[in-house]
Amino acid sequence: MGTIVMPKLGMTMSEGTIVNWCKEVGEPVTKGEAIVEISSEKLTQELEAQEDGILLAKYGDVDAVMKVGEVLAHIGQEGEEIPETAATPSTAPQLSTSETDTASKTPAKQGQKKGEERIFITPLARKLAKEHNVNIEEVEGTGGNGRITKRDILREASNQISTQAVKQAANENAQVAHSDDIGEGLSPIRKTIARNMRASLHNTAQLTLHRKAHANALLAFRRLLKTESESHQLQLKLSVTVLIARATILALQQVGAMNSRYENGQLKEFENVHLGIATSLDDGLVVPVIRNADHLSIGQLATKIEKIAANARSGQSNPDELSGSTFTITNLGASGIEYFTPILNPAETGILGVGSLQQELALSEDGQVEPVQKMPFSLTFDHQIIDGVLAAQFLDAVVKYVENPHLLIL
Secondary structure, eight states, rough: OOOEEBBBBTTTOOOOEEEESSOOTTTTTTTOEEEEEETTTEEEEEEESSSEEEEEEEOOOOOOOEEEEEEEEEOOOOOOOOOOTTTTTOOOOSSSSOOOOOEEEOOOOOOOOOOOOOOOOOOHHHHHHHTOOGGGEEEEEEEEGGGOOOOHHHHHHHHHHHHHHHHHHHHHHHHHHHHHHHTTTTTTHHHHHHHHHHHHHHHHOOOEEEEEOOOHHHHHHHHHHHHHHHHOOOOOOOOOHHHHHHHHHHHEEEEEEEEEEEEEEEEEEEESEEEEEEETTTTEEEEOETTTTGOOOHHHHHHHHHHHHHHHHHHHOOOGGGSSEEEEEEGGGGGGGOOOOOOOTBBBSEEEEEOOOOOEEEEETTTTTEEEEEEOOOOOOOOTOOOHHHHHHHHHHHHHHSGGGGGOOO
């Protein structure tokens, strides 16, 4: 007997919604034929029969929310007995591969006990460890020969305080952020967006910095690239977003703390950039991901951005394309918006908002008044993880690459 269960379409998915039943109980089905359409994590997918037979039973009406692993249907032969445990959750099939990033690093604390090895520590550091209740066996020394210093103890004490505060805030807000009535009455995709945005705002300390960059050089550089592309008959859509994406990638490599995720009580800083590009749909918003974006040229970025956006708008994105981003860009420039306060994608520590180009008057180097195109940026970051100075350094790096676009290809 064949069983269809609610699959796990993404790393964070815990439940899915039945969108449509393609078959009714008693109807014959063939292997590969769609049985039910489900939606979750901003993705819709048809679940197919894995064998020929009869649809013996189905569980859940349209719009019913089912947990991952819960049985949706049974397929078998006519007269075959249905198991009594039909509707109980089972192990869900993983329809997508999990995040493939192996090049990540955990900052500061490694959690490795030194066992019976001798611990080298300065007297002042040992005193501070007692005062702050820090277990020196769990501290990695940065001094000569691995000696634990005052700075190591203070860093560990600060990490413990921050972790406790974050956990306490997360516990206090968990009931509100995951309440069943969030998004009640909305479509599945809007309900998912509602939950993610509420959870993001409740579990982080979000702060937004604003800054403008001179964009004349970037726009001229884009025109040059388009001319070169056309002369070589390259079918590239070299949008401003592509160049901003490249500038963002280089800035993330310069300020690595922004290229991180905080989830399950752990902060992970990534070496590779998995860049999310917020994409508007008729009924909501999704964030398709470009994996290892730091390995791509401007031309490759252009092709990839066009492809993932098209897949998202046509509903053809695979699960891996909609999860695992380490940083996100959202562009409202086409809407005429100058500055805004983008909300963090859950688990990420930063999101860059791009506003509409503004024409202003400025003084040139020789004192002449000239028109200048300026591009507004809005950087939201999690102040629990990132200090204002680091965020400012990142935004400064983005502006540097925008105002000096030749650096994008060096």
